[in-house]
Amino acid sequence: MTRPGDPSELTQHPGATGLAGVPSHHPSSPPGPERRRLRGGAPIQIGLLGCGTVGGGVLRLLADKADHLAARAGVPLVVRRIAVRDLDRQRVPECDPALLTTDTEAVVTDPDIDLIVEVMGGEEPALDLLSRAMEHGKGVVTANKLLLAAHGPALLARAVERRVDLAFEGAAGGGIPIVRNLRESFASDRVERIVAILNGTCNYILTRMREAGVSFPTALAEAQELGYAEADPTLDVDGHDAAHKLVVLAMLAFGARVADAEVSVEGIRDLEEIDFRHADRFGYAVKHLAIGCERGNVVELRVHPTLIPKRSVLANVSGVLNAVLVEGRALGPSLVYGRGAGDLPTAVSVVADIVDVARSIASGVAGMQTRGIALTDRPLLPLADIESRYYLRFTVADRPGVMGRLAGALGEAGVSIEHIVQEGEPQPGDTAVDVVMITRRAREGAIRSALDVIARASVLQRPPRLLRIEGV
Ligand SMILES: NC(=O)c1ccc[n+]([C@@H]2O[C@H](COP(=O)([O-])OP(=O)(O)OC[C@H]3O[C@@H](n4cnc5c(N)ncnc54)[C@H](OP(=O)(O)O)[C@@H]3O)[C@@H](O)[C@H]2O)c1
Structure with missing residues (x-):
């Protein structure tokens, strides 16, 4: 029998092999370094990669709720190092300048760090860093949907192999609790369909076009002024951000390993006010939806502007809010709804993951949650069909x-x-x-x-x- 923190439970699992898209080990370090041996009750040491919008929110929540989080995790949570690009940039007051470094490599290989939180964004160097962190036996939390859509299955396989957890509640729906829902609460059901509003920028623009009758360029300019849209809004308004999140949800809902580049994606740039008027006349609202369903062995995944009945709940999800409707075969429809982006809403999801992963490490059962996610290759239904x-x-x-x-x-x-x-x-x-x-x-x-x-x-x-x- 093992006790929480028993070193025998925390010994590194040997024998990593290379996986598509995920470097098996860095040339400068041997594979499978020893995981830190925790003593019962010792704090979990966190390495934070990125301290921007989400990273700042994470530091705020960790500081504000330290005692509460320690009670939930069973051990104190301590931020040991924070990697950024620019050491001189202004940060949230909870960011201790003494912890800052530009040496990301040193953070993911630090033998005293147990858990890496990646809130940098982008594909590289995030992919290499997370892969390295797992090789070093560290649990990983990320909010990076772009990375997960492209490399999620390979990263999950690496986590299983290294017996560490990979948690990503913040990567789909920001603050909305949907990843854990699909992974745990729907384990006893079969998800038949997901219909979701996954991009707050698009939803804000469409809400303004519908309610104020303004054009797409006007609504986009408003969204940019209010900080709801980036200066380069391409990922959002062309639908790719929603598609990344849909691929993440499809992994959990359908156990689907799909090629994200093959998901059919349409954005909202071409919509005109007149389409909103006609839609209204026929009893519909226009929403940018991410839709996923299972059709036998194939999976249907698509992201596009869609007409839905005006009186449906989703039609009345307005502004920057997100919503995910999940239809289970036994449960029927259920809906989660809330803020899909922003510093504190996203940090709520990221910190919940930190607590989960920290508790698993401290209890000597690291990797158990991630091992429950089973994926198989699933072809996508062509749009023509x-x-x-x-x-x-x-x-x-x-x-x-x-x-x-x-x-x-x-x-x-x-x-x-x-x-x-x-x-x-x-x-x-x-x-x-x-x-x-x-x-x-x-x-x-x-x-x-x-x-x-x-x-x-x-x-x-x-x-x-x-x-x-x-x-x-
Ligand atoms: N913002 C949201 O509402 C939201 C919601 C859900 C998910 N997410 C996801 O969360 C992640 C972070 O988003 P964010 O909005 O917080 O981004 P952000 O504000 O641009 O912050 C990125 C942080 O990462 C650091 N960074 C970037 N590249 C780096 C590198 N190569 N080496 C070291 N540090 C690096 C930046 O350093 P500097 O500060 O020095 O530039 C910055 O602190 C992304 O994957 C995003 O998709 C964001």
Whole structure:
């Protein structure tokens, strides 16, 4: 029988092998160094990589709630070193300048550090540093969704191999408790579908476009002024940030190891105020959604602007808030909802992970949580094979026969139309009008082939707008 902190439980597991994308060991150090041997009740020493927005929040929470956290972890939590790029930058008051270093390598190899918290962001050097930390027997907490979407399975495999924990509650949904929910609470159920608002910047912009009738560039400028959007908003408004988070959630919900580059992603740049008006007329709101479901062995993962019923709960998640709807086969729908970004909300998730991992280390059961995550390769359903209802908007010359050609092309492809409206009064001459259609459920491939036929018929004055409709 082993006791908490018994050194025999904490001995390094030998025999690491290389894994795709994760360096097996650094050339300058031997593989599998000894893990620090803890004595019962000894503090868990933390190495923090990054002290920006999230790192600052983590230091604040660790300082504000030190006693409470020590009671939850079973041992005190002590920050031993903090790696940053610029030693002179202004930091939160809880950041002790004496702990700062630019030597990230020294932090992840420090034999006195038990747990590494990565809140630097980016793919490298974060990947190499986390891999090195695990090799040195350290537990790891990260909020880095980009890294996990690209290398999550390899990092998890490395954690299992080294018998350490890799925790990442902050990497999907910021402060919303969804990672732990999927990993633990849904262990007894089967997740059938996830429908989520995972990017606060997009949700803020769409809320303003819907409620104030402003254009995308105006709403984006407002979001930037309020600090809700980066100076370069590409990752957010083009949908990649939400896609990274969806890949992370799919690992836990479906046990899916997927290639994140293959997830179908559309952003919100092309949306126009008029689409919000038409959507409203048909009883829908426009939301940027990340959708995941299992279809037998394949997994459907997609991120795009979507029409959802105005009265649904998700349609009323406004501003920068995020929400994740999970449908379990036994449980049915459940929803978590809250602040998906920001220093303290994200720090709540990161520090909860620190407590969990610290408790596992102190109790001599490091790596147990991570070993429970089983992944298998899952092909993604091609977008052409998904089935949905569609909102289609055609800008056409107002001439006799045009409507018939649109409806005819869709009919030929086997797509039924549920509603059709023409915007505005017919004018004399060759004026442009908008024709908006809501289709019945159809294969996306069929819709696309109809749109190709319509494009060749030279009736369109600009490319058509296609938005998918999701029942939630
Ligand atoms: N911000 C959020 O609301 C949020 C929410 C959820 C998840 N996340 C994730 O959390 C992570 C951190 O985000 P953040 O917003 O806190 O970023 P941030 O404000 O830009 O902070 C990054 C920190 O990492 C340090 N850093 C970056 N590269 C480094 C390097 N090569 N060597 C040493 N230090 C380095 C920076 O040092 P300097 O300070 O010296 O420049 C800075 O302290 C990202 O993965 C992000 O996706 C963020």
